[in-house]
Amino acid sequence: MKEKIETTVARAKEIRPMVERFVSIAQKKQQLTALRFLLARLPKQAAQKLVYEIGPRYKERRGGYLRIIKGAKSRMRDGADLAKIEFIK
Numbered sequence: 001m002k003e004k005i006e007t008t009v010a011r012a013k014e015i016r017p018m019v020e021r022f023v024s025i026a027q028k029k030q031q032l033t034a035l036r037f038l039l040a041r042l043p044k045q046a047a048q049k050l051v052y053e054i055g056p057r058y059k060e061r062r063g064g065y066l067r068i069i070k071g072a073k074s075r076m077r078d079g080a081d082l083a084k085i086e087f088i089k
Contacts, residue, residue: 001045001046001049003054003086003087004084004085004086004087005084005085005086006071006082006083006084007082007083007085008075008080008081008082008083009068009070009080009081009082009083010080012068012083012084012085013068015085016066016068016085019065019066020063020064020065020066022038022041022042022050023050023054023055023058023065024063025037025038026038026050026051026054026055027054027055027056027058027059030051030055030056034051034055035047035048035051038050038051054087064088065087065088066085066086066087066088067085067086067087067088068083068084068085069083069084069085069086070083071083071084
């Protein structure tokens with residue numbers, strides 16, 4: 001919903017392929033079936049944002065909708081490396 005989050009590097013690498021697949025579906029189909037597919041897997045607001053805002057934004061792009069930026073910070077309690085994952089503008 002916010003189009004960027006800060007999380008661990010491992011979690012960001014795990015999230016990226018799933019979100020890029022959802023964006024591809026929302027971008028290419030632009031039909032009710034795409035919305036229904038996304039509604040089955042995501043909350044209603046997130047699915048609608050993908051179909052109506054994010055999908056059309058990347059209509060000309062063939063892939064690579066997300067970027068992972070590794071930070072120099074690490075989490076205090078367990079030392080896990082942190083990264084930002086965000087949509088490319």
